[in-house]
Amino acid sequence: MFLQRKILRKGLDSLPLSSRTVSSEEDIEKGRGFFAPIFPYSEREAATNNFDAAREIGGGGFCTVYYGMLRDGREIAVKRLYGNNYRRVRQFINELEVLSRFRQTHLVSLYGSTAHRSRILLLVYEYVPNGTVFGHLHGERAKSGGLPWSTRMKIAVESACALAYLHASDIIHRDVKTKNILLEYDFHVKVADFGLSRLFPLDVTHVSAAPQGTPGYVDPEYHEFHRFTDKSDVYSFGVVLIELISSLPAVEIAGN
DSSP states (O other), X not given: OHHHHHHHHTTTTTSOTTOXXXXXXXXXXXXXXXXXXXXXXXXXXXXXXXXXXXXEEEEOSSEEEEEEEOTTSOEEEEEEEOOOSHHHHHHHHHHHHHHHHOOOTTBOOEEEEEEETTTEEEEEEEOOTTOBHHHHHHSTTOOTTOXXXXXXXXXXXXXXXXXXXXXXXXXXXSOOOGGGEEEOTTOOEEEOOOTTOEEOOTTOSOEEOOOOSOTTTSOHHHHHHSEEOHHHHHHHHHHHHHHHXXXXXXXXXXXX
């Protein structure tokens, strides 16, 4: 694994994740230094029918995700980030850096981005149509009898492959959970949401940072000592595995 990480790092050391200095708001709006196309804001409005509430397909306290369609017929998911502050901008840049530089079968594909008047930050992804693992285990998509064991195994293996690729590329996801594992119609996995991701250099034993992530999934040592490693992702993935086996939500698992 060490050798694999060294090989994958070749050519990337000049562009370390989370260390880029954004010199101006114009840099973000014009995508300077990034590797993803910049879409005009008007195109994203048209693609989502002016961000019609009827097209909302997900989100949380800091973002809303809309279904849309590009002029070439590709279906897309548009994440609209709220809150014009350092944290939102940092998450926006993290997503751009990870998904424009690292591509793997089981990572969601980024098509591009939009920064409109330094207030609205949009990320444009491929549309993954079959919801999340969380939805199939605990939400509206959950069915009597649940997912077949063969499907659960496929989800576990493909999610592990995605994490192994990230860790070999010196990236820690930091928010591994069933809500961030998207599914195709055939239940192939697409891992998403890289806003909290961080670089984990070869020459360090851990990275220090205030705990972030989702209750029930956060590594207890990271929560207590404010130090995380790639093993923090492994802990979170372990919770995902228990969810797949038990069909119980993570908070209930953690409580027990």
